[in-house]
Amino acid sequence: MSKRLLPLLILALAVAGFLLLRMTRPEPAAVTATERSWRVEVQVVEPGRHTPVLPLYGQVVAPEQLTVTATLAGRIQARPVTEGQRVTAGELLVALDEADIRPALAQAEAQVADLSAQIRSEQVRYANDREALGSEQAILANARRQFERTRALVERNLASRENLDAATDTLARAELTVSTRQRAIDEHPARLQSLQARLAQAQASLEGTVRDAARARVTAPFDGVITGVQVAPGDQVARNEPLLGLYPVQGLELRARVPEVFRAELLAALARGDALDATAVDNSQRFRLVRFAGVADPAGTDAILELVGEPAGLRPGAMLPVLLQRPARKDAVMIPFSALYGADSVYLMNDDDRMERVTVERIGEAPAANGERQLLVAGDRLEAGVRLITTHLPNAITGLKVEVAGRLLQPGNGAPGQ
Known part of the structure; x- marks a missing residue:
């Protein structure tokens, strides 16, 4: 009997021990939620x-760049400058051979001299025609009287028909001579006007040739830099063929596309007379906004900024990032x-x-x-x-x-x- 109760006793002791441990265990600390801070x-x-700035990316241009062309056909006698060379005003750039200039000049002068002589000849001819007309009119009057007498004699059978025919022929020749001479006199103003017009044309051509001959020796009109050299001494060139280019040292500009959203603001600032400067990203050059291009497209409008100060090696065609000041x-x-x-x-x-x-x-x-x-x-x-x-x-x-x-x-x- 005691063997049967022993397991139950052990189980009861275990349960009692578990309950005792549970009742005497420590209470866990209370957990409170905390908010994370960043x-x-x-x-x-x-x-x-x-003052806000507007980043722009523009191209350097030389608006006053000129192209030297050959005013006459001929050979290049001298070209003392080279590509990229800096020249001063009055310095020789290129010259054509004098041997190619003199014939063209002589031909133009000969045309003027020839037409002047033709005008003088026409005036002499006109004076002679007027003087001869009086004599020929007198001969005509005499021939007409002779014809009347001969016809009266023939009517009275005092002269033959052959005499009348001869008088008729003489009268017709006299009338034709007077008519021809009168026509020559009447045509004198038209002939003189034509010769004078041709003379004026020849004189204009002479003036143009003299001008082109003077321009066949080209000197620099300003301090600048040589670009686009296309010929060498000894080359044969045609009229109006480009020879070289030249742009002034001062006067370089920067053309940069400005988004349409900023155009009205910048135009208003220019109208108020505000000075809007732009500085290169590397601080090497400074520009000033002066105007906008005359046309625009959906991407924006080109702003034109002039260089302030020395170019410091800047060349046309260079791409340059700048920061443009906007109104404060x-x-x-x-x-x-x-x-x-x-x-x-x-x-x-x-x-x-x-x-x-x-x-x-x-x-x-x-x-x-x-x-x-x-x-x-x-x-x-x-x-x-x-x-x-x-x-x-x-x-x-x-x-x-x-x-x-x-x-x-x-x-x-x-x-x-x-």
Whole structure:
């Protein structure tokens, strides 16, 4: 009997021991949920007057570049300049052989002399015709009287028919002579006018030849740089064939495409007389916006910027990136690119250390104190002293808890501050 109760006794003792251990166990510490805080960099907002810049990529052009052409056909006698050489005003560029110029000049002078002689001959002829006309008219009158007498004699059978025929022929010849002479006199003004017109044409041709002969020896009209040399001494060239090019040292311009969204703003600034300067990215050259091209396309309009100062090795055709100053804006804030979300939103850090999304106006870009470019924005919520979150969080949302990592960033310089 006792053997049957022993297992039950052991089981009861085990259960009692388990209950005792459970009753005497220590209570676990209470677990409380904590909210995660994201570490971010913060910039103190300080609105002010800033000048946005517009990055442009333009081509250097020389609007006053000229092309020297051959004014007459001939051989190149001299070409003392070379490609890329800098020349001064009055320096010889190219000259044609005098042996090719003299014949053309002599021919033009001969044409003028020939026509002048023809005009004098015509005037002498006219004077002779007028003098001869009087004599021929007298002969005609005499022939007409002789004819009348002969006809009267024939009617009275005192002269033969042959005598009448001879008198008729004499009268007809006299009339023809007078008519021919009168026609020559009447045609004198037309002949003289034609000769005078041909003389004027020959004189114009002579003047053109003299001008072209003078231009066959070309000197530099200004200080410039030689380009596009296409001939060498001894080459045979045709009339109006290009020989070389020359552009002035001063007066280089930069043509850069400006997006249509900025054109009205820049045109208004030019109308007000604002000076809008552009600086090369490497700070080697400075330009000033002076006007826009006369035509545009959907991609924008070419802005024309003139070079200020020395070209410093700049050449036409070079492509140059520049930063063009736009009209200054007040109450604007410079922020790093990382602070912008989407196209027009940033996050502020409120008094509860939580993120708050606000909408801003994106003005453009501006150079910071350290030389880097930053965004320039404006907005009603960007008041002085508010904290702008500059760290770009992929999970950013209004109400997200954040904490400042390190020190606050001073506005516009991208460096930590107090």
